[in-house]
Amino acid sequence: MIARAASIDRWRRLFVIVGAILVAYALLAPITSLDAAQSANVPLLADRLWFRIATIIAMFVVMATAWNIIGGITGYAAFGNVAFFGIGAYTTGMLVAKAKWPFLVALPLAPVVAAAFAALVGLPLLRLRGHYFAVASLGVGVAVGELVQNIDYNGQPVFGGASGLFLPIFAIDNRGLFFFYLMVAVAAVAIAVTWRVLRSRFGYGLIAIRENEEAAAVLGVNTTAYKVAAFALAAALTGLAGGIFSQWNVFINQDNAFPIEYNVQMILMALLGGTGTVFGPAAGAVLLQLLIQFLGGSLPISVDIPFVSVDARPIVAQVILGVLLVVVVIFVPRGVIDFFGGSSRLSWSYLRQSLRETSL
Amino acid sequence: MNEAAAPQLELHGVTKRFGGVAAVDSVTFQIAKGEIVGIIGPNGAGKTTLLNCISGVHRLDGGDIKWEGVSIAGMPSYRIAKLGIGRTFQIVRPFGSMTVRENAAVGALFGNASGRRAPRAAFELADQVLELVGLKAKASLPVSALTIPDRKRLEVARAVAARPHLLLLDEVMAGLNNVEIDEALDMVRAVHATGVTVLLIEHVMRVIIGVCRRAIVLEGGHVLAQGEPEVVLRDERVIQAYLGERFAKRLKS
Numbered sequence: 001m002i003a004r005a006a007s008i009d010r011w012r013r014l015f016v017i018v019g020a021i022l023v024a025y026a027l028l029a030p031i032t033s034l035d036a037a038q039s040a041n042v043p044l045l046a047d048r049l050w051f052r053i054a055t056i057i058a059m060f061v062v063m064a065t066a067w068n069i070i071g072g073i074t075g076y077a078a079f080g081n082v083a084f085f086g087i088g089a090y091t092t093g094m095l096v097a098k099a100k101w102p103f104l105v106a107l108p109l110a111p112v113v114a115a116a117f118a119a120l121v122g123l124p125l126l127r128l129r130g131h132y133f134a135v136a137s138l139g140v141g142v143a144v145g146e147l148v149q150n151i152d153y154n155g156q157p158v159f160g161g162a163s164g165l166f167l168p169i170f171a172i173d174n175r176g177l178f179f180f181y182l183m184v185a186v187a188a189v190a191i192a193v194t195w196r197v198l199r200s201r202f203g204y205g206l207i208a209i210r211e212n213e214e215a216a217a218v219l220g221v222n223t224t225a226y227k228v229a230a231f232a233l234a235a236a237l238t239g240l241a242g243g244i245f246s247q248w249n250v251f252i253n254q255d256n257a258f259p260i261e262y263n264v265q266m267i268l269m270a271l272l273g274g275t276g277t278v279f280g281p282a283a284g285a286v287l288l289q290l291l292i293q294f295l296g297g298s299l300p301i302s303v304d305i306p307f308v309s310v311d312a313r314p315i316v317a318q319v320i321l322g323v324l325l326v327v328v329v330i331f332v333p334r335g336v337i338d339f340f341g342g343s344s345r346l347s348w349s350y351l352r353q354s355l356r357e358t359s360l
Numbered sequence: 361m362n363e364a365a366a367p368q369l370e371l372h373g374v375t376k377r378f379g380g381v382a383a384v385d386s387v388t389f390q391i392a393k394g395e396i397v398g399i400i401g402p403n404g405a406g407k408t409t410l411l412n413c414i415s416g417v418h419r420l421d422g423g424d425i426k427w428e429g430v431s432i433a434g435m436p437s438y439r440i441a442k443l444g445i446g447r448t449f450q451i452v453r454p455f456g457s458m459t460v461r462e463n464a465a466v467g468a469l470f471g472n473a474s475g476r477r478a479p480r481a482a483f484e485l486a487d488q489v490l491e492l493v494g495l496k497a498k499a500s501l502p503v504s505a506l507t508i509p510d511r512k513r514l515e516v517a518r519a520v521a522a523r524p525h526l527l528l529l530d531e532v533m534a535g536l537n538n539v540e541i542d543e544a545l546d547m548v549r550a551v552h553a554t555g556v557t558v559l560l561i562e563h564v565m566r567v568i569i570g571v572c573r574r575a576i577v578l579e580g581g582h583v584l585a586q587g588e589p590e591v592v593l594r595d596e597r598v599i600q601a602y603l604g605e606r607f608a609k610r611l612k613s
Contacts, residue, residue, distance in 0.1 A: 199479065200479065201469045201470070201476075201478070201479065201482075204462070204465065204466050204469050204479075205466075205469070205470065207455065207457065207458065208455050208466050208470075210457075211454075211455035211456050211457055211458070212453040212454075212455060214417065214437075214449075214453065215449065215453035215454075215455070215518075216455075216466075216470075217416075217417075217436070217437035217438050217441070218415050218416075218417065218437045218438075218440075218441055218446070218447050219441055219446075219466060219467055219470045219471055219518065219519075219522055220438050220441035220442045220470035220471045220472070220473070220476075220522060221438055221466075221470050222436075222438045223438065224436075276457070
């Protein structure tokens with residue numbers, strides 16, 4: 001028994017070491033593409049396509065980690081967080097494209113506007129519980145995207161309308177690299193914020209709300225203020241990612257700033273990795289986004305999916321994601337990060353216990 | 361002005377209706393600082409509803425509740441808790457994902473606004489409170505590992521860690537056996553000894569007689585009688601309310 005626990009412990013250590021090496025590689029490899037590195041004959045470890053994907057992964061780390069604050073820690077399953085991503089994108093996009101603000105001045109306003117919007121809609125929405133909140137937040141997510149595309153003033157679309165919004169290119173050397181590290185920095189901030197929250201009075205208040213809102217209230221937790229604050233914090237981080245996305249992508253429209261599938265993806269990432277934990281949503285985001293890119297055929301390593309043409313792969317990817325969501329909810333309710341929590345996690349009894357906990 | 365004699369909690373004509381039914385109907389009584397008062401009454405008498413009114417879980421439909429002279433009617437629960445009124449729930453409501461120690465620490469992190477603690481100090485207070493209620497040895501266990509009596513203790517510990525001036529206990533002894541009741545009684549006495557006013561709902565008469573110096577009998581939402589427990593429990597109307605008219609007569613003869 002002890003020998004088995006020790007061997008599992010070894011496995012866990014191995015996973016952590018391998019994971020750390022992979023993260024270090026992903027973070028450092030793009031540097032080899034710098035002109036200076038190339039002229040010094042450093043072997044190219046990552047081409048530009050790869051760190052475009054890596055930037056997307058970092059973006060999802062931010063969104064899944066931010067969703068975790070309201071959905072995982074506070075227990076309010078927000079299904080419309082993509083609204084904050086889009087609001088952040090359009091805030092920065094409008095300021096850069098129309099008001100001609102410098103990007104780095106316009107960027108800080110993305111989280112501010114997203115958080116203000118979250119506080120505004122959060123006050124009524126967070127009075128709802130369970131699926132009522134989930135459905136209402138989904139409605140807000142869809143509605144904001146439609147509004148942004150369709151608001152006209154004097155017959156002119158205010159936010160670029162159906163043809164979208166073009167931003168002037170941000171003039172900086174190694175632009176791809178800059179946006180990659182900017183997104184990674186925001187991801188690190190999101191994880192650090194989660195870590196800090198979970199150790200604070202604020203975090204204990206949020207968990208208390210998740211576990212029993214009425215008990216939290218009679219202990220003196222201002223539940224309304226706490227829920228709205230958690231929602232706004234999640235919105236701020238998501239909006240920041242959106243703000244970076246708008247300048248990085250140079251073009252935004254309803255389709256790429258308010259993609260409804262992001263709502264499901266960020267939740268699935270948090271669930272897969274482990275809701276309510278510090279690193280779970282980030283781990284889930286990396287795993288799932290790699291899978292999405294792999295299934296979509298945009299990774300350097302690729303295999304043919306039998307009977308599926310290249311064109312149909314994104315659709316098949318969606319189907320596989322759907323199946324994965326079901327499998328994750330049933331079999332790993334506490335997320336893959338939970339495997340690193342104890343000595344008996346890689347066993348049948350753990351699986352049986354998980355199944356018992358999630359079934360009625 | 362004699363500050364000490366002024367009541368800490370005053371209920372004046374407190375009324376709560378659910379649809380057409382008045383679960384609590386113009387209830388008036390006062391509690392002085394440092395008292396330990398029991399509320400008894402048959403099922404459906406409105407005991408828990410009354411507690412819900414005091415702790416802000418329910419909005420009043422009539423009357424007023426004053427805490428240290430200031431009306432708290434209509435205040436949200438969290439503000440009432442911040443004033444120093446703590447409570448437990450009859451059906452325990454632990455924070456399931458937390459350890460026993462963390463549950464108690466939430467009380468210490470929040471609760472009474474004068475002296476909210478930072479996390480480190482909150483955990484220290486949580487340890488002290490867990491010792492007081494006899495859960496120290498189980499501090500690091502998850503709530504799911506606790507027995508029912510221990511969960512009731514935890515419910516009290518969490519409320520006590522919030523450092524209330526007034527503690528409302530809703531049937532913390534229901535479902536416990538005799539030995540466990542004795543332990544729970546000691547626990548309530550220990551909490552009271554730290555200077556906390558206690559208002560407790562209880563079905564077990566032994567508890568009321570054992571710790572309360574005053575009992576309030578509720579029936580059908582009204583105050584039926586109040587006074588010393590031994591006297592109140594011999595009151596004919598009280599016996600009738602509990603056992604029905606025939607038994608009351610038989611008991612007399």
